[in-house]
Amino acid sequence: MDKVKVIEIKKSVFADNEQDADLLRKELKEKGVFLLNLMSSPGSGKTTTLIQTINRLKDKIRVSVMEADIDSDVDAIKIKEATGIESIQLHTGGMCHLDAEMTRQGLDNLTLADTDLAILENVGNLVCPAEFDTGSCKNAMILSVPEGHDKPLKYPLMFSICDVVVINKIDVMPYFDFDLEKCTEYIHMRNPKATVIPICAKTGEGVDVFAQWLLEQVNDWKNN
Amino acid sequence: MDKVKVIEIKKSVFADNEQDADLLRKELKEKGVFLLNLMSSPGSGKTTTLIQTINRLKDKIRVSVMEADIDSDVDAIKIKEATGIESIQLHTGGMCHLDAEMTRQGLDNLTLADTDLAILENVGNLVCPAEFDTGSCKNAMILSVPEGHDKPLKYPLMFSICDVVVINKIDVMPYFDFDLEKCTEYIHMRNPKATVIPICAKTGEGVDVFAQWLLEQVNDWKNN
Numbered sequence: 001m002d003k004v005k006v007i008e009i010k011k012s013v014f015a016d017n018e019q020d021a022d023l024l025r026k027e028l029k030e031k032g033v034f035l036l037n038l039m040s041s042p043g044s045g046k047t048t049t050l051i052q053t054i055n056r057l058k059d060k061i062r063v064s065v066m067e068a069d070i071d072s073d074v075d076a077i078k079i080k081e082a083t084g085i086e087s088i089q090l091h092t093g094g095m096c097h098l099d100a101e102m103t104r105q106g107l108d109n110l111t112l113a114d115t116d117l118a119i120l121e122n123v124g125n126l127v128c129p130a131e132f133d134t135g136s137c138k139n140a141m142i143l144s145v146p147e148g149h150d151k152p153l154k155y156p157l158m159f160s161i162c163d164v165v166v167i168n169k170i171d172v173m174p175y176f177d178f179d180l181e182k183c184t185e186y187i188h189m190r191n192p193k194a195t196v197i198p199i200c201a202k203t204g205e206g207v208d209v210f211a212q213w214l215l216e217q218v219n220d221w222k223n224n
Numbered sequence: 225m226d227k228v229k230v231i232e233i234k235k236s237v238f239a240d241n242e243q244d245a246d247l248l249r250k251e252l253k254e255k256g257v258f259l260l261n262l263m264s265s266p267g268s269g270k271t272t273t274l275i276q277t278i279n280r281l282k283d284k285i286r287v288s289v290m291e292a293d294i295d296s297d298v299d300a301i302k303i304k305e306a307t308g309i310e311s312i313q314l315h316t317g318g319m320c321h322l323d324a325e326m327t328r329q330g331l332d333n334l335t336l337a338d339t340d341l342a343i344l345e346n347v348g349n350l351v352c353p354a355e356f357d358t359g360s361c362k363n364a365m366i367l368s369v370p371e372g373h374d375k376p377l378k379y380p381l382m383f384s385i386c387d388v389v390v391i392n393k394i395d396v397m398p399y400f401d402f403d404l405e406k407c408t409e410y411i412h413m414r415n416p417k418a419t420v421i422p423i424c425a426k427t428g429e430g431v432d433v434f435a436q437w438l439l440e441q442v443n444d445w446k447n448n
Contacts, residue, residue: 041266042350042379043371070351072377094381096320096351124378126266127294127320127349146370146393147267153296154348155266157318169370172399 012101021100024135037136042124044144056211097128130158149183159190236325245324248359261360266348268368272425280435285340321352354382373407383414
């Protein structure tokens with residue numbers, strides 16, 4: 001099995017995370033690196049979605065990944081093995097989210113000179129990560145069908161800060177009471193501008209649409 | 225639609241939550257109330273599991289429920305409508321967990337004199353609720369099949385503090401790569417004493433076993 005770099009993230013000392021996040025975005029702009037912050041509940045399929053998406057993008061742009069987890073490095077290894085791109089593991093040591101300074105600690109361990117798109121897979125949690133700006137250029141989240149279409153009602157902040165909501169595991173829709181139309185309506189109650197993309201990461205269905213959306217964000221950001 | 229009492233939970237001022245949790249357990253013991261703290265990811269089926277379980281227990285013991293959520297009161301209403309028991313909603317106002325003092329604020333709004341078993345449905349989150357003792361007599365968690373059998377590796381603390389792990393949505397096992405044996409092994413790595421109970425809350429399969437486990441805990445606690 002491949003080895004990956006594992007970074008033990010230290011707690012931030014900065015008082016003003018908003019300010020630090022803006023600073024990080026500025027630094028990333030200068031380096032020509034687009035940062036995507038990907039969030040979701042545990043087990044919604046973040047890693048599988050990333051693998052499918054990266055394999056569609058890696059010939060067009062240079063992608064690196066940071067996998068945040070409380071413990072274990074299985075996700076970073078999975079990404080590296082399945083895509084061949086640079087993938088590192090961030091250990092949060094029990095912390096339930098990443099802020100801008102913690103994200104910077106991860107970025108410092110990536111080869112940014114060879115990166116157009118850096119993806120942060122945040123800790124699996126719909127509550128705390130939504131409260132901390134990581135310095136990302138865009139926020140994405142994955143909601144999987146088994147979790148239910150009512151989640152935007154229960155986790156309002158998460159849905160309000162995301163630019164795109166990927167609805168994963170649509171292949172199992174027949175076995176769950178999941179109403180995609182109602183879910184989209186609830187998401188737009190929280191954030192009228194959010195893009196909603198239904199996919200099945202396991203089969204690859206719909207992943208082209210998400211990959212295309214992401215590529216456009218990276219290009220728009222580089223050219224503006 | 226039924227109305228339910230909604231309590232806006234205030235942030236705790238106590239410095240020592242461990243001590244306060246022990247105090248709450250003592251208070252509950254004196255009142256003859258057993259408190260169960262039920263945790264899980266968003267969308268794992270906590271509310272459906274509770275409805276099925278309560279309907280099996282309510283003729284044997286008196287049950288009350290506190291539904292903690294960041295926002296919305298849909299769960300407390302669902303429980304009340306489906307079981308007829310006392311059910312109140314706790315709003316955490318964005319907070320990602322409950323501690324002992326916050327739990328006490330909820331308990332103060334239940335009719336404890338008519339309660340043998342009070343159930344706290346904690347905020348949907350596998351990280352933060354695990355760090356705060358609520359004063360409960362036992363901790364339970366639900367892991368649903370679509371989340372994957374590797375979750376005990378990724379959220380070690382949650383699995384180590386739970387007395388029982390209910391594996392929900394076993395009806396969809398054929399559509400997911402979920403290895404029940406491996407999952408049980410991982411759970412026991414974290415906590416060798418944890419009871420593992422596979423169920424399907426939708427069809428009721430296995431719920432008798434969980435209801436029986438819970439009834440035994442309540443009786444043991446009352447008699448010791």
